[in-house]
Amino acid sequence: MTPFAIAGIQMHVDALHSNVDAMLHRVDILMARFPWTQMAVFSELAAHGPLHRFAKPFPNDDIARFQEKARKHKLWLIPGSMFETKPDGRILNSSVVIDPDGNIVAKYSKMFPFRPYEEGISAGNEFCIFDVPEVGRFGLSICYDIWFPETTRQLTSQGVEVLLHPVLTGTADREAEIAIARATAAQFQCYVVDVNGLGSGGVGRSLVVDPSAMVLHQSAGQDDMFPIEIDLDQVRRQREFGLKGLGQVLKSFRDREVNFPIYDPSSGSDAYLRALGPLETPKQGSLAGLSAADPRTMLEEAEEKAIANWHRETG
Incomplete structure (x- = not known):
């Protein structure tokens, strides 16, 4: 067994004021209540809400505070995402991965802004994969990215076993997104950690799904922090042996006899x-x-x- 404890933090997000202090406070509460937690994940745009007028360059003082908090608790920390301004004037929806020593080990910018609604937001074009030593390989995508299975295909084809997925969904399609999270876990034989916000950050209903599409936890519509111990050996066993001894999906795709002209x-x-x-x-x-x-x-x-x-x- 290769266990690893990941906590999603579903919290109220204010659109007009910084939420960074509230996020840092919740990390302290999380580690006081569940000191065995090894990684914490917040929702998309949790730090400053959904208005890109609050965009700022990376790195910045807020990220530095998250780095300090990760170092204090010896915790892997994904502080959701925030709008990033680039020197050329573009605005990206970006996230960082902070290790237990407080180092930024990976950065990711959302590939599929929610167009046409997210006007003025540019798309990223680099995938995010990082390793947790002696545990396994993790990948990061943001919200609408998961609707495009090619994004997860690229990650899992490079060995990703856990998909971390901060979202901001406050609309009527949350039910569809939950279904997609479950389907993604089964299609790509991986864990999916899908963390939504509240208020201006979404309608909640965060969830953790295992590689058999079983929901290990699903939040309701209130503040929630949910540490779940996952087992990476389950991913490896299923990828070799099949879902319930049946579909060996990744190997079947590898051994396909067709190339797809659409690409x-x-x-x-x-x-x-x-x-x-x-x-x-x-x-x-x-x-x-x-x-x-x-x-x-x-x-x-x-x-x-x-x-x-x-x-x-x-x-």
């Missing part, structure tokens, strides 16, 4: 996707999709345009 931009297999309307916020009375042509017609039209463009370019 080759020059293949033209994404013609239907290109024929869909613009990525924009719905408006009152919108009939988007209701008056659209049959997908087969849309595909034929897109293919005809592609052929016509090719003829024009080649003369």
